Amino acid sequence: MQSNAALEYDYSVAKLFTYTTILFGFLGMLLGTLIAAQMAFPELNYMLGEYGTFSRLRPVHTNTVIFGFTLSGVFATFYYVGQRVLKVSMAESKFLMFVGKLHFWLYFVGALVATVSLLLGYSQSKEYAQYEWPIDIVIVLIWVAWGTSLFGLIGIRREKSLYISMWYYIATFLGIAMLYLFNNMSVPTYFATEGLGNFMHSVSMYSGTNDALVQWWYGHNAVAFGFTVPIVAMIYYFLPKESGQAIYSYKLSLLSFWGLMFVYLWAGSHHLLYSTVPDWMQTMGSVFSIILILPSWGSAINMLLTMKGEWNQLTENPLIKFMVLASTFYMLSTLEGPIQAIKSVNAIAHFTDWIPGHVHDGVLGWVVFMIMAALFHMAPRMFKREIYSKSLMEKQFWLQTTAVVLYFTSMWIAGITQGMMWRAVDEYGNLMYSFIDTVAVLHPYYAIRALSGVLYLTGFLMFAYNMIKTMTVSRELTQEPQFKSPMA
Amino acid sequence: MDIRELQGYANFFMTIFLVIMLYGYIIHLYRSEKKGESDYEKFGNIALDDEIDSKPIVPNPKTMNENEEQNK
Numbered sequence: 001m002q003s004n005a006a007l008e009y010d011y012s013v014a015k016l017f018t019y020t021t022i023l024f025g026f027l028g029m030l031l032g033t034l035i036a037a038q039m040a041f042p043e044l045n046y047m048l049g050e051y052g053t054f055s056r057l058r059p060v061h062t063n064t065v066i067f068g069f070t071l072s073g074v075f076a077t078f079y080y081v082g083q084r085v086l087k088v089s090m091a092e093s094k095f096l097m098f099v100g101k102l103h104f105w106l107y108f109v110g111a112l113v114a115t116v117s118l119l120l121g122y123s124q125s126k127e128y129a130q131y132e133w134p135i136d137i138v139i140v141l142i143w144v145a146w147g148t149s150l151f152g153l154i155g156i157r158r159e160k161s162l163y164i165s166m167w168y169y170i171a172t173f174l175g176i177a178m179l180y181l182f183n184n185m186s187v188p189t190y191f192a193t194e195g196l197g198n199f200m201h202s203v204s205m206y207s208g209t210n211d212a213l214v215q216w217w218y219g220h221n222a223v224a225f226g227f228t229v230p231i232v233a234m235i236y237y238f239l240p241k242e243s244g245q246a247i248y249s250y251k252l253s254l255l256s257f258w259g260l261m262f263v264y265l266w267a268g269s270h271h272l273l274y275s276t277v278p279d280w281m282q283t284m285g286s287v288f289s290i291i292l293i294l295p296s297w298g299s300a301i302n303m304l305l306t307m308k309g310e311w312n313q314l315t316e317n318p319l320i321k322f323m324v325l326a327s328t329f330y331m332l333s334t335l336e337g338p339i340q341a342i343k344s345v346n347a348i349a350h351f352t353d354w355i356p357g358h359v360h361d362g363v364l365g366w367v368v369f370m371i372m373a374a375l376f377h378m379a380p381r382m383f384k385r386e387i388y389s390k391s392l393m394e395k396q397f398w399l400q401t402t403a404v405v406l407y408f409t410s411m412w413i414a415g416i417t418q419g420m421m422w423r424a425v426d427e428y429g430n431l432m433y434s435f436i437d438t439v440a441v442l443h444p445y446y447a448i449r450a451l452s453g454v455l456y457l458t459g460f461l462m463f464a465y466n467m468i469k470t471m472t473v474s475r476e477l478t479q480e481p482q483f484k485s486p487m488a
Numbered sequence: 489m490d491i492r493e494l495q496g497y498a499n500f501f502m503t504i505f506l507v508i509m510l511y512g513y514i515i516h517l518y519r520s521e522k523k524g525e526s527d528y529e530k531f532g533n534i535a536l537d538d539e540i541d542s543k544p545i546v547p548n549p550k551t552m553n554e555n556e557e558q559n560k
Contacts, residue, residue, distance in 0.1 A: 007540055084538040088551075160548040163534040237535050246532030251517045254528070258513060262506050266499075280496040483536075 009083045010091040011382040013100035013149075017076035018375055018382070020108060022464045024068030025368070029460050031061040033453030040446035051119055059130045060118045065363070066128060066226055067139075068111055073371035074230040075107070075146065078169050080378050081237045082150070085166060086157035096152045103145035110138040122200045126215050128222050129183050133202045136184045143180070147173055164253045168233030171261060175225030183218035209276045213269065220268035223359075227367050229260070231330075232299050234374045239303055239323045242377050243313055244483035248305035252298055259295030263288050270341035273350065282343070289341035296334035303327040318393045319485055322373035325401065329365025333358060348423065353442070354415025361408040364400070364456060372463050379470045380485050384477050387487035388469035392462055400459035406452035414445035 038044045038054045045053050079100060083089055090097050114135045123130040131139065150173055154162070162170075186202040204211050240247055247253055269277060269285030304327055307313065313320045336358050340349045349355065376393070380386055387393070421441070424432040475488060520526045534545055 009540055083540075085534050087538065087540055087542065087544055089540055156551060157548055158551050159534060159544040160546040161531055161534065163531065165535070240532065240535045241538070244536065246529070246536055250528045250530075250532045251521070254517065255510075255514055258510060262510060278492050278496070280492075280499070284499060 007089055007091065009080075009089050010097070011080060011378075013090065013097075013104055014076050014079035014378065015382055016101075016104045016108075017072050017079060018378065018467075020104075020111075021069060021072040021076055021371065021375060022467060024064055024072055024111070025371075025460055026457075026464060028061060028064035028069050029453070029457045031057055031064060033450065033457050035061055036446070036453045037450040040443060040450045050121070056119065056121065059123060060115060062128060063118060063130060064115065066222070067114070070226055070230075070363075070367055070371065071107075073234075073374065074169075074172065074226075075103070077230075077234050077237075077371075077374050077378070078146075078150070080382070081165055081233070082153050082169065085159065085163035085237065086153055087159045088153060088157050090153070093152065093156060096149060096156075099145055099148045099152065103142065103149055106138070106145060107142045110135070110142055113138070117200070124184070124186065124202065124204070126183065126204070126218075128219055129180075129215070131184075132200045133184070133186055133188050134200065136180075136186075139180065143173070143177055147177070163237070164247070164250065164257065165233040165237040167254075167257055168229050168236065171257075172225050172230040172233070175221065175229065179218045179221050179225065183214055212272055212275065213277055213281075216271035217265075217268040220271055221265060223362075224260075224264040224267075227363060228264075228296075228330075231326075231367050231370050232260075234370050235303055235323060235327060236299075238370075238374050238377050239306055239320075239327075242317070242319050242323070242373075242483060242485060243307060243310055245306050245308075245310055248302050248308060252302045256295045256298030256302065259298060260292075263292050263295060267292055267341070270346070273341075273343055273346045286341050286343055286346075290338045293334060293338050297331060300327050300331045300334070313484075317484055318390060318397055318487075319373050319376055321397055322369050322376070325397075326366050326369040326373065329361055329369065329404070333362035333366060336361065348419035349415060350419075352415035352418040352422075353411045353445070354419070357408045357411025357415055360411070361404060364404045364407060368460075369400070372460075375467060376463075377485050379467060380477060381480055383471045383474075384480075385470055385474040386477055387485055388466050388474045390487040392466050393487065396459045396462040396466070399462070400456050403452045403455035403459060406448055406455070410445040410448035410452065414442045414449075417441060417445075 034044070035054050035057050038057075050056060079090070090100060114131055117132060117135055118130060122132045124132055150169060154166070185205040187205060188199075188202045189197045190199045190201065206214050236247065236253060239245075266288040267285055269281045270289045271285075273282050273285065275282075304324065307320070307324065314324060339345055340354065340358060376387060418438050421433045421438045422431075426432050477486065517528060521528060530545055537543075
């Protein structure tokens with residue numbers, strides 16, 4: 001392989017997405033903290049006129065952390081892991097390099113325009129699918145660019161077998177493509193009425209219950225293929241690589257993959273329990289949600305067993321600590337979700353703060369921890385410098401872990417309190433509490449959540465500082481580390 | 489039988505079918521490894537040995553041939 005003697009992996013696109021991961025992570029979490037504070041202290045709603053209200057900012061928060069932070073992390077790790085497990089460099093194909101950069105710039109400009117559109121109040125009013133139709137078209141183009149990179153890289157690979165992480169990246173691509181297209185089918189009213197109304201406005205192609213079903217099929221699986229599948233792709237690569245231990249059972253990883261693909265897509269109707277969708281479909285949503293524990297725990301246990309006999313690394317290497325905690329939170333939230341999907345539990349949990357509590361132990365504990373660990377692992381290899389500060393990383397770990405615990409415990413208590421108060425009746429069958437009674441009771445828990453947001457955001461700033469210092473002033477490395485990431 | 493009921497039955501039988509497929513896959517994986525036809529665990533090393541000049545676990549004949557031709 002003489003011609004490959006000087007060939008190196010090319011991380012230029014991975015670096016670009018690393019920058020946006022940090023940027024969108026900061027912005028999304030800042031907004032999250034602000035709107036959490038608005039729930040506790042409503043006067044904070046009136047700082048910026050219509051642009052600063054909870055209702056305007058909440059979609060900006062969710063879309064920035066999902067499509068800004070998480071997707072940037074997914075793309076950054078893909079452009080890193082993809083090359084390495086396929087043993088092919090982006091530098092080998094001018095076309096792929098062009099597509100990779102086009103992918104980034106389309107994404108970056110698209111993200112800015114999309115965020116402005118939400119701030120201006122353009123919304124399809126579908127949760128996690130708020131972007132109006134012109135933005136959806138740009139998102140499709142971005143996705144096609146990613147698909148071209150993904151399959152283009154696979155097309156020129158030296159390693160014939162696709163490593164399990166690649167399976168998960170492919171599933172992310174196909175899953176989101178299918179979900180996004182179907183849920184965003186809409187009729188732009190401006191064209192349908194020959195020029196009446198706002199150009200941006202559209203109505204869904206589905207109506208009533210069907211619309212709700214498609215929406216929650218999408219909504220739940222956006223979590224599946226945005227927050228689970230690509231993050232599993234990351235942990236299957238980064239934990240073995242950082243620890244120097246091959247996956248405990250490759251066969252189990254394959255089984256978990258097909259199990260997850262088979263089960264996840266059917267669980268979405270648990271968002272519509274006690275609604276007008278057919279009863280069998282509600283039951284199916286509950287049953288499939290419970291079965292979902294198996295493939296989820298299959299991956300998580302596989303990761304914990306990968307550390308078998310090597311648990312000393314947990315005390316020596318903070319990066320391992322981040323990933324093991326991520327895996328543990330994955331187990332927690334994939335147990336909690338199915339419990340909430342049981343019909344009788346859902347009768348209490350539905351519409352309460354337990355739901356955002358559940359979402360956040362998953363995203364803060366699992367998704368963000370794993371993405372940060374992945375970027376920390378990539379940094380010394382991409383920038384050829386050691387990680388700036390190990391002690392800062394340790395402090396960040398404990399600060400953010402405390403924040404996650406404060407978040408979900410406060411929301412568990414708030415949610416169950418709410419659920420019980422809404423259902424409480426006196427001896428004559430009259431409701432015992434009015435809505436505002438619950439709001440008054442929940443105030444301290446909302447304040448704790450806002451505090452946890454401040455702590456988590458501070459931890460994220462420590463991560464950003466550590467990363468920027470690593471990129472710019474940290475000690476230079478002469479050789480690429482094989483397993484454990486070097487840190488000062 | 490209305491469409492909703494049909495959908496329910498279709499879902500039930502498809503679930504049974506997919507369960508059989510999944511269990512069949514599990515049996516296939518373990519049996520082919522036991523017979524010595526394939527070794528799935530070696531693929532775990534793809535992540536550990538991932539330098540660009542590392543020897544692929546299963547070389548891709550298509551790109552390998554191209555490389556060999558380039559080196560002639």
